[in-house]
Amino acid sequence: xxxxxxxxxxxxxxxxxxxxxxxxxxxxxxxxxxxxxxxxxxxxxxxxxxxxxxxxxxxxxxxxxxxxxxxxxxxxxxxxxxxxxxxxxxxxxxxxxxxxxxxxxxxxxxxxxxxxxxxxxxxxxxxxxxxxxxxxxxxxxxxxxxxxxxxxxxxxxxxxxxxxxxxxxxxxxxxxxxxxxxxxxxxxxxx
Numbered sequence: 389x390x391x392x393x394x395x396x397x398x399x400x401x402x403x404x405x406x407x408x409x410x411x412x413x414x415x416x417x418x419x420x421x422x423x424x425x426x427x428x429x430x431x432x433x434x435x436x437x438x439x440x441x442x443x444x445x446x447x448x449x450x451x452x453x454x455x456x457x458x459x460x461x462x463x464x465x466x467x468x469x470x471x472x473x474x475x476x477x478x479x480x481x482x483x484x485x486x487x488x489x490x491x492x493x494x495x496x497x498x499x500x501x502x503x504x505x506x507x508x509x510x511x512x513x514x515x516x517x518x519x520x521x522x523x524x525x526x527x528x529x530x531x532x533x534x535x536x537x538x539x540x541x542x543x544x545x546x547x548x549x550x551x552x553x554x555x556x557x558x559x560x561x562x563x564x565x566x567x568x569x570x571x572x573x574x575x576x577x578x579x
Contacts, residue, residue: 391546395553397526402558402568418514421447422506422563431507435474438466441503445494448502460494468492476500477507482548483541485512490541497539509563513551515544519566522573523547 442461476488489500504512524531555562
């Protein structure tokens with residue numbers, strides 16, 4: 389993948405002044421969760437507690453969790469959650485970080501990236517279908533829109549590389565770039 393081509397296309401769209409109205413934040417919004425985590429000192433602590441893991445999953449899933457997912461999340465011991473989230477939040481390797489979090493029962497790739505981004509937004513973005521679709525649009529056919537079997541770690545590596553470069557070049561956080569891509573898709577490509 390020609391990362392620079394995709395980065396240039398995204399930066400050009402951002403420079404064109406394309407902004408999107410900020411929606412009123414629901415109680416279970418990522419922004420409110422990140423604020424709450426900062427107030428509770430979660431980033432400084434460097435790991436999650438079981439109830440914080442469930443909070444992230446709830447926000448990621450629009451405030452609803454299936455019984456199966458909830459049970460899977462709570463089947464992880466407190467020590468396992470602490471160890472895996474501490475190692476994931478402590479690394480700079482995007483693949484290692486998500487692979488560690490995928491070791492938690494009930495956590496799939498999008499939720500794993502939420503754990504990273506909503507705890508350390510200055511360092512990590514979230515990968516989801518909308519942001520991926522926006523990235524695919526900017527790639528002009530280099531990336532596949534709807535990968536068979538859903539988003540995988542290889543997509544995360546590609547996404548992270550582009551978002552990190554855009555963030556560095558534009559002086560934005562990876563989380564802010566991710567939100568921009570999400571809103572771009574929502575408001576322009578697939579309302």
